[in-house]
Amino acid sequence: MNHNIEPGTIAEVGIDREAAAHCLTLLSSLEGAANVQLWPADAGVWNNVVIEAVTPQQTYYFKQYREFADIPNYSPPRIPTEQRAQVAQIAQTAAAESFIDGYRLVPAVLARDNTAFVMEAVPDADNLLGYLSSGQCPEAITTALPAALARFHSAARSEYYVDTPLSDNHFRDYKVDLQYHNVAQSLDPERGQILRDFAEWYKQQQECMAHGDLNSKNVLITSGGTAHVIDFEQAHLGTPAYDLAFILSELFIAEIQHKQNPAFHNLSRAFAERYLGALEGYDSSRVAREATLHLAAQVIYRFKGPSHKVWTSYVTDEAREEVLEKAIALIVSEPQPVTAVL
Template sequence: MSADIADLTEPVSAHLRARGLADLEVALSVHVLTGGVSNDVVAVTGDGVDVVVKRALSQLRVQQDWAADVGRLTTEGRALRLAATIAPSSVPPVLDLSDGFLVIGRAPDHWHTWKADLMAGVVDAHVAARLGEFLAQLQRCTADRVDQLRDEFGSRTAFEQLRVDPFHRQIRAAHLDLAPQIDRTIEVMAQTAPCLVHGDYSPKNVLVGDSDAEMWVIDWEVAHLGDPTFDPAWIVGHLLLKTIRRPDHSDRYHAAAAAFLDAWGRTDPDSASQLIRQTGCLLLARVDGRSPVDYLDDSGQMTARVLGRRLLGNPPQLLQDAWRLLA
């Protein structure tokens, strides 16, 4: 359900003023970035004000949803603050988190999502490498203090509801012959919690500017302590989906995946198999899950399905071999 700008301007402005983030006399301009079922995201600008506000869904809707959404916004605010202690230039700063609103710094106008670049065939391997380095840093540093993080990030409820149910469990129903492999993926995920997982580490949640140094990872709502292969599988899986869409650019997407995996560099033999399984699950989820990609035609969807099934049923030795399988 999309938010009406008229519904948002008043409460968002009132909130920023009440929290001392905007002077009373400053005129604020509110611009909707997205309005989804769970929260609204708006840009707010005015003299001395340049922020993005994420608001949990309207309190008019049922109480239970409101509580779940506020919970996710809180997780996002906490995860952004944690990530800022590890790599401050890779996330937007958190300015406030209260009353069902998260206020963060706004990226400059010319920044855009990495997804937009990838869809246009502009594939900067430096961005991929930065994402790999950032993820390695996040995993290493959160692993070092995992016990202290359990209170804030130990719950997997949102992750289960928004990822495992609509992705893994849904594709299991559609590909019952692969149930043992999908169950194994879910089982390993459930048993593994050595570090923080972003949970939506995909190109649409990466904002990039002009230089390599300009990159933010956003949208941390389902962050939790969990499986270190989940996030890398999403980056590689999305690069595979873009390859299926534009086979003529295969080399570029492959090079980006190689740069990402090299920079991340945290695989051992056990996690290498889980990484391949997670990538297979993502590919299948993107064609047979609850929110399929909108940029593959029937034949592209079939290619993604065949590759996803292959990664689960008869996996290659290395994830990067997936590009050879597509050739």
């Protein structure tokens, strides 16, 4: 097999040699994976390696999981590399089979081993954050994406995954503490206690598989307008409302920032209504009420968490104050359905 990589090329473009060799090994099992060009890709903050692999036939992405390193502002639990990889593979494979609305929104995993996998690439795509920050609102955000997310939650019930690493919720609980408990510290005592109690309640819930990190960088929009979802490594057993509120928080923020733009009017409500209308096997009114408290916490965290500049640097001070005032007001002991407060 001719990989067509000169000895210095990998180092010159910033790719770890061990990871590159690992990538090429997995690619060798795929038809036509010859004459490969490798390029580094954004791997986020969790000490993964991501490589874009381009062949004459198509483009792939390789993702390798490693032990959590010391990360500024974060102290994740030391989950074994193999477990992290297995969670991502199980979740993405399940999602690829059910995250569908006329087309498959989740790239298929094509080759894998204990610590890495190769998946399809999403061609000609940019992340949703870029669209939202620049005042663009792709139609798929309120059509295909919420409907497909509902199908995923309807299909991926927890009973199918209790004997898999998805049932180990150490990382989920770490994220809940990082976000919800930290947000609670910034609130008045009554609201802070409501949010802390809610966070502890959520840790006991295991209704379905949740993506766990459904933010706007993990939603891709192609030049043709289709939406796609990636990065399932934080998947866990939780509730549908968690994922719903996670992405709603960013739509809610963008809607207020761009309230003079008609394309953003009722954006978050349209998403929630489409999602709840497609959700099967749950009490939609209960999901909607739970989502309100998740939404409040996630919105506040987008402004006060350690990575706030990533998510909200485009938001003006005036919009920020309006968003936070509305989000804080949602934290009550008997929340309204999310569709009533958006």
